[in-house]
Amino acid sequence: MQTPSVPFLDVQTLIERSHPRPRRRVALYVLGLAVLGMLLGAYISAEQPAARRVVEGLGVVMLVGLMIGFMTTGMSAVSALKAEAKRIESIEELVQLRRWEQAALELNQLLSVPTRTPGARIQALLYLSSVLGRYHRFRDAMTVQTELLDTVDLDPGTEHSLKLGLAIAMLREDHLVDAGRVMAELKRESSGESGGLTLVELYRDVRTYHAAEAIELFHQKLPQLRRHLGFRIGDAWALLAWAYDAMQLPADARIAWANALLLQPVEELSRRYPELLTLAQKLAGPVYISAPVSADVAPTRAEGGVA
């Protein structure tokens, strides 16, 4: 099937075109026609007994044809569904592996035509919002996220992740009030037990130049960040480094930055948080591994470091 041409990652078009087509009731029409055929056959048999054998033969052929037709249609529908699920799975893997270009191409193609199931559309739109964030198209990402939050009944985990993405996009677009509203919602829903939310809060503090609050929050929530963020805790260390630097605590900033770089490449950090670009240039150079290793890796706060 030829995919209609769509401007690359045009969000509105993709949202509209990806709606699954309402199911056509072909089977019902076919069954209706079959019943009509049977009635006609019965009428002809009654009127012309000589034609009875022919009508019976045709009836058997029709029944066998119907069975084969339904089986073939069913099987092709199932294989199309499986193919779509496989595509979604491969897009998920591309996003996980940060192969953004390939993921964007696949998503553009998939969402340019109606998906087979609403679930596939939702998943594809979720990945689209991540890809848009990667390309710094935060307005578009917000459009997709808002569309999903407004129109789909999502499970709590997915809704939480989506709102986290929305809050980040809002912060990047300087919609601070809206971001604050979304973060308050997230806080209420997760009872403050979300490493992702803590990371967004840290970023808000960096974005609004509340360095002391960022340092305070980091140290307060470090166990939670460790538990929830995996390697993305590197982001939190990088934001902490920015905060230390802003507080004129260069030694602490250097340690936090070194920790960040142990977990995340500098390019990724600067791409995610443009505020870190200056710090990255300032602290550029080889990363030294501090030894000996202590149980708590957080640098101790210098006196007066926290307001």
Place this chain on the structure above:
Amino acid sequence: MTPPFASATTAISRVRRDLTIGSLLKWLILGGAGLVILLEPIVQGGFGGTFILMGLGVVWFVLSARSARGTQLAVGASPLIATGQFDAAEVQLNEALQSFSIFRGAKLIGLHHLAVLRHAQRRFTDAAALSRALLTQRLGTLESLSKPTRLILAESLLETDDLRGAYEALSGLYKMRLTLNEAVALLAIQTDYTTRTGAWAEVLSGLESKLQLCELMPSDRAAKTLSCFALALKKTGRPADALLQQRRAELLVAPAELVASRPMFKELWPDASSVPPPSK
């Protein structure tokens, strides 16, 4: 409310019994319907075959609806386990496994999720028994369950120090085509296994790509895997590289927790006080 299963053995025997009864009943209904269709035209004057067929149809429909409900309950337990609502998942799985189902699917999915739950609760002996029981069943269209079940089995056996059993479970997975998430899980289990057997060269082979996959793991799993790499690097005379991986691991999980989960890591953090890991 139905009482929860006391042990994995009880759940397994219940599932096995239900599977036997379910398939017996299914074949009885299908056989009965076939017989009616065959005999109705032969028997002089008929014997009300249409009504019998209708009755069998109604029974089939009712049992199918019950089975669908069982499947729904079993599938619904998955998000509960993922979000740590173990008690709610337990109740739901209990109901799914104790309700009668004519189809194997509902029971097998229930058994799989019970294994996932026990694994998440760190009841590894039960998780291993349930996974083993599931893998002995004919999975048919549910073949996709076999890979995650094998992963749970391998990890549970490792946790219960059954290295030989873990090896057997792992070797079955090498022949299968895995998704990225499954490959990541396999890497963590395989690294744990090879570290515990002291196969340092095996632990370090393809280290660069293994480190990339490691970044997709959740904190505890990533930290454990990095610690295994650090230990292998130390053992093979690469202390600087070992220190790098050790530092990365301790940024993710406190060393005391790592040492508590695997005493062999004491070699990396001799001063870390062993405290039990937080309950999940």
